[in-house]
Amino acid sequence: MEATIRTELRKSRDVLTRLADELAPEIARAATTVVNSYRRGGKLLLAGNGGSAADAQHVAGELVGRFRQERAPLPAIALTTDTSVLTAIANDYSVEDMFRRQVEALGRESDVFIGLSTSGASPNVLAAVTAARQLGLTTIGLTGDYPDSPLARSVDLALCVPSRETPHIQEAHICILHTICGLVERELFGRAQE
Secondary structure, eight states: OHHHHHHHHHHHHHHHHHHHHHHHHHHHHHHHHHHHHHHTTOOEEEEOSTHHHHHHHHHHHHHHSOSSSOOOOOOEEETTOOHHHHHHHHHHTOGGGHHHHHHHHHOOTTOEEEEEOSSSOOHHHHHHHHHHHHHTOEEEEEESSOTTSHHHHHSSEEEEOSOOOHHHHHHHHHHHHHHHHHHHHHHHHOOOOO
């Protein structure tokens, strides 16, 4: 067991090291995009399935609540949380439309949509990206090492984690999103007290 633990933790470390070395400029662009949206009075919409849904909810909580410092709440909505809306749309339309309909209802041109899909091929996330782009939202996609995936090709900014192992992609996604939260707080509210 200990050998497996060491192997898995080292794989995770290696993915995060590559992430820092290879994607720092894109992560900074994503953070700047979110900051600029907030400065224009926009909000952040997030969606994903399974573990990615949990990450969307986690980040919305960090922004509406707080991340590292006391500050005004920031508008962020995980489109994965309202079971009545999700099940009504899935029942009346389809699971593929669950996030698209919410983007159409809630999205405005000044907003940002972040779609999370480890494979980059989740149909409901892709449908939401299409709707977001039609409405003029800026779109960001978080995926794995699939730069030619439908998600990576369809968003304004793709953050492709250098791994094809779902657990390590998800670990990197939450690190990216936490980094964005910290940068958003710093840019909008100044540095946190150490």
